[in-house]
Amino acid sequence: MSRGWWRANRLWLPLVPVALVAMLAAASYHVKTFWFDDGLHRTLVTAKPGHVAAVDIPYEDTAGKTAYRFRVRVDKVTPTTTYLDSLGDRTRVQAGVSAYRVRLGFSADPSVALSGCQLTVVDAAGHQYDVNGLPVSQTLCVPDGHEGPSPALYKGAKRGAVEKGHQRPRTWTTSPVVLVPTGARPVEVRVWFARPDYVSLRLPR
């Protein structure tokens, strides 16, 4: 490159990265829908290992404004050799797969709807493993048979209506099992209701 070349391009060269960034920004209209809103990308609360996360996620159902308001903590994560499969049968873990039982301690007002809750486990490499809750998805975050109220899902529905005998206690624990490839070490549990928001519970190293 001669000196003439540098002189002729001295204004254009710095413009190249600026134009590149401008172009990428203008072409980013799918990033929110297909990436950000499509995964767990916004941490609402982070709790250090053994600490309690106080969660308050506002949302709106057909009955009006409300919130997922609860406290959660990871009690312990223990390896296990059996789990309930998607049909509800107790199954042995296959070769190449490791299973971990994640015991979570919750506390919440019995009138708070928590039934739509989901769990995801993250390993040291950053891979995410959804906890397969079927057919017992209700039991990921709420006690089986005592799920408590559901959000109001249609016009005229009442939030907080619970059948007699199915009221949720003020404190409870759940123990879902997560399957990961052998060698993957869980470092974080994410509790979430709707992507991209999640509550991050760190696990001891």
Next chain:
Amino acid sequence: MTLVAPSPREDRVSVRDVPAVLLTAGRLIARHWPALLALSLLGAGIRAGVLWAAVEVSDSVPILGQLILILAPLGYLLPIIAMLHLCGASLPRLKEVSAQRAPEAVTEGRERRLVDVAVSVLVPFLAVYVSYGLLDQDISRFRNEAAFNEFNRFSLLHTLHYDYAGRLGIYPVQIALMIVAIAWVLRWTLGRIENLTRFLLLAFLGALVEVYYTGQVAGQSVQVRTAGTNWLDDRVAVHTVRSTYERVVDHLGWFGHPVDALTTWVLGLVGSLDAVVVVPIAWLAVGAVVLGHKLAPPAPFEHPWIERLTVVPAWLRKGLASLLSDIVERFSAFWNGLRLLGSAGLLPMLVFGLAFLVAIRIPLLFSEAVRLLIGPLDTDTWLAISPMEAGLGLALSMAVTAPLLAAALEWVLVPSLLSEAAAGSRSPAERTTP
């Protein structure tokens, strides 16, 4: 500062000049790549941003959304024009052409500028834009986004009013023709006002009017082609030919396979005719207008057949003649460009067509390269970044197309232009149409 290029023979250009064109294009890229990249990236950004804005705006003001959408091709055309000027300034013969003085514009009454003959650039450019499938892409992407946006407002909380047709702006042909007529009159009126007020910005407003109506017509052509293809597919005759062909191929047994392969190959070749022939010629026409518009003859003031319409009042005849001169002038650079291409000979142009094929395929090659580099992706993640990848591919393709075009013009068109001007031994500005 100009690139030193060996002088082409004064007579017609031959296929043997092709390596020289490629070499010149390579030198242009080496000299100007930062400017070429910056301009083409900005252009690709404009195209993507316009689309985004059109979707957002169409939510509240549908007609404004469509007006914005029409600007998307400008994200391609404006950087190409800028890059052509940039490259042209480095090439001795193109430099000589752009130093010429253009004739006076009939309506505006000042030296004719490129913006006055915008439609002459737009016609061949939109031919390229349609052939590349970019217009189709703009329209369908806008429709997809807008329809998704409309649909995605679904909510348990509110009852919604959907309005797909209003947002998507689909006009029948009659309305498109009316748009063209109104645009012609509007463009002429703007020129008259500019003549009185000397306000140059009106010329750019007029050029936008031309962008709008040519975009509408190009959109119509895409729809007509789609509708035509569907109509053909439904015809009994087409069905009969197809089924007869299939029966014959079946009947031929083992020989049927090579026959079928040959037929598919020939049909594919015919199908890609627009990529191989139309696209390079249209590109050269774009370049000829952008860099050679000053050499187009001035439009005639006299229109004998209008003069003969004695039933029409004289003032209206005068107005009609002025409008007609205006329209003829705006297309003059385009006809002039086509004439020049014709005089340059078909064979070298077809060979340049092959070189352009590489430029056309750059987005595809880039996409493959990205795939190799970043490996497999989740479909949704790919969808999130695919507009960026498409924008980068388009920008690279633009940055190669412009210097290739400038080099081809320098070698193919300008020699015949200059020899023509010399033969006339008059300055091109003084030439009039026979």
